[in-house]
Amino acid sequence: MSSVRVLVGTRKGAFILTSDGKRDKWEVSGPHFAGWEIYHLKGSPVDPNRIYASQTSGWFGQIIQRSDDGGKTWHQPGTPAGLAATPGPPKSESNKFAYETSGDAGKPLTTHQWYDGTQHPWEFKRVWHLEPSLSDAETVYAGVEDAALFRSQDGGKNWQELPGLRGHGTGPKWQPGAGGMCLHTIILDPSNPDRIFIAISAAGAFRTDDGGNSWKPINRGLFSKYLPSPTAEIGHCVHHVAMHPQRPNVLFMQKHWDVMRSDDAGDNWKEVSGNLPTDFGFVIDVHAHEPETVYVVPIKSDSEHFPIDGKLQVFRSRSGGNEWEPLTKGLPQKDCYVNVLRDAMAVDRLDQCGIYFGTTGGQVYCSADAGDRWNAIVHDLPAVLSVEVQTLK
Amino acid sequence: MIRVILPFHLRTLAHADTEITLEVTGAITQRSVLDALEARYPMLRGTIRDQTTLQRRPFLRFFACEEDLSHEAPDTPLPEAVASGVEPFLIVGAIAGG
Numbered sequence: 001m002s003s004v005r006v007l008v009g010t011r012k013g014a015f016i017l018t019s020d021g022k023r024d025k026w027e028v029s030g031p032h033f034a035g036w037e038i039y040h041l042k043g044s045p046v047d048p049n050r051i052y053a054s055q056t057s058g059w060f061g062q063i064i065q066r067s068d069d070g071g072k073t074w075h076q077p078g079t080p081a082g083l084a085a086t087p088g089p090p091k092s093e094s095n096k097f098a099y100e101t102s103g104d105a106g107k108p109l110t111t112h113q114w115y116d117g118t119q120h121p122w123e124f125k126r127v128w129h130l131e132p133s134l135s136d137a138e139t140v141y142a143g144v145e146d147a148a149l150f151r152s153q154d155g156g157k158n159w160q161e162l163p164g165l166r167g168h169g170t171g172p173k174w175q176p177g178a179g180g181m182c183l184h185t186i187i188l189d190p191s192n193p194d195r196i197f198i199a200i201s202a203a204g205a206f207r208t209d210d211g212g213n214s215w216k217p218i219n220r221g222l223f224s225k226y227l228p229s230p231t232a233e234i235g236h237c238v239h240h241v242a243m244h245p246q247r248p249n250v251l252f253m254q255k256h257w258d259v260m261r262s263d264d265a266g267d268n269w270k271e272v273s274g275n276l277p278t279d280f281g282f283v284i285d286v287h288a289h290e291p292e293t294v295y296v297v298p299i300k301s302d303s304e305h306f307p308i309d310g311k312l313q314v315f316r317s318r319s320g321g322n323e324w325e326p327l328t329k330g331l332p333q334k335d336c337y338v339n340v341l342r343d344a345m346a347v348d349r350l351d352q353c354g355i356y357f358g359t360t361g362g363q364v365y366c367s368a369d370a371g372d373r374w375n376a377i378v379h380d381l382p383a384v385l386s387v388e389v390q391t392l393k
Numbered sequence: 394m395i396r397v398i399l400p401f402h403l404r405t406l407a408h409a410d411t412e413i414t415l416e417v418t419g420a421i422t423q424r425s426v427l428d429a430l431e432a433r434y435p436m437l438r439g440t441i442r443d444q445t446t447l448q449r450r451p452f453l454r455f456f457a458c459e460e461d462l463s464h465e466a467p468d469t470p471l472p473e474a475v476a477s478g479v480e481p482f483l484i485v486g487a488i489a490g491g
Contacts, residue, residue, distance in 0.1 A: 034405075035401075035402060036402065057402065057440075058452060059400075059402070059450065059452040059453060059486045059487065060402060060403060060406075060440040060441075060450065060453075060486075061439050061440050061443070061450060062439065063406065063436075063439075063440070076436045078435075079435045079436040079438075093444075095438060095439035095440070095444060096438070096439060096444040096445070097444075098444065098445050124445075
């Protein structure tokens with residue numbers, strides 16, 4: 001019988017929630033890496049027992065963790081726990097994210113725009129998102145702050161930047177938003193291994209069609225009134241992007257304000273906010289089997305990061321946007337003032353598609369019927385940063 | 394032998410006891426002690442010093458003999474009491490945050 005494994009990153013550790021295909025009884029394991037911020041965990045589609053995790057701390061920096069047994073045990077790639085003392089240099093670079101500065105990289109950049117308009121050097125802070133390859137369990141991409149894309153091809157032991165992203169020309173104009181200048185979204189095109197989509201706050205969305213060597217901004221159609229030029233090529237605060245794997249040219253975006261849709265792989269966008277009560281929000285995702293069914297969680301505004309009137313509502317569109325319906329059964333409809341952060345929604349691939357999201361109040365909600373009814377799997381975790389789901393046979 | 398005391402999260406990461414003893418050859422300095430620590434516990438690389446710049450991470454401090462040595466140059470000799478193993482070299486996380 002199929003089962004699901006929900007990978008939850010929180011402010012104070014990681015949690016793994018497991019259930020059979022009914023999704024009504026859950027086992028909770030964790031906290032893993034107790035006390036550390038876990039920005040993201042994600043399993044390899046090639047080998048579901050291979051899970052990568054971003055463990056980070058304002059005190060101690062960035063750690064990459066890996067599990068090869070579905071989250072039961074973890075290690076830093078290349079540095080097994082309890083390694084005996086040996087002379088010579090450490091055996092792994094698994095925590096090292098060094099920006100490319102060599103001339104061989106094409107046009108490596110050393111500065112971006114700072115809050116005061118001056119140029120500021122790129123400074124690594126943390127990994128926001130890990131995206132395992134669709135075809136190789138040893139290959140995984142990392143989106144980092146300050147915004148750049150890294151790749152490991154040896155299971156997370158060593159990381160190399162794909163410098164063409166920062167080097168494509170607009171990099172000096174990128175600037176951090178309130179949450180930092182982070183590369184938070186990585187989408188691999190299942191139909192074209194050379195095509196990758198990424199998104200950066202607050203620079204916008206970008207696409208490569210040659211495996212990461214060259215990139216271009218894909219922000220035409222976005223309108224951001226907080227920019228001097230609202231239709232500028234870059235500078236847009238994209239919060240998240242989602243794609244249905246069977247229709248890789250169709251993208252859905254939750255921007256700072258506005259829910260957007262592209263039918264040409266990001267070349268052009270149009271607004272599909274429609275009847276949403278507010279089109280500010282962070283998460284967006286697509287039903288596993290219905291490419292036109294999309295989910296968002298509207299948040300009141302960029303000044304008030306909580307649901308309208310204290311009512312937590314997921315909105316679903318079955319028409320690819322514009323017409324939205326509120327989904328409230330099982331969700332708190334009074335006195336609820338949590339937020340749902342950008343990487344904290346996911347879907348499973350069971351026949352009856354399950355939808356999941358986590359809140360800054362520590363709840364992880366599951367709907368086993370595509371959003372009609374919701375149950376809290378857990379109520380009292382630390383603030384949830386990310387939610388991913390693995391559908392296991 | 395040099396005695397080093399790690400903060401809680403780094404002990405957990407390294408699967409180490411509260412106090413570690415290290416064999417350090419040559420001059421006993423912050424740099425040589427941290428080099429030896431990272432060689433023995435490579436999982437700590439980057440958690441105390443930046444991987445690239447080798448600068449001390451801002452929210453960590455180095456104490457010994459009731460002195461804050463955080464702002465000493467990395468190659469300044471540590472106190473004799475540390476070099477002789479009488480006093481430990483403390484790596485301390487700032488008390489801050491939630």
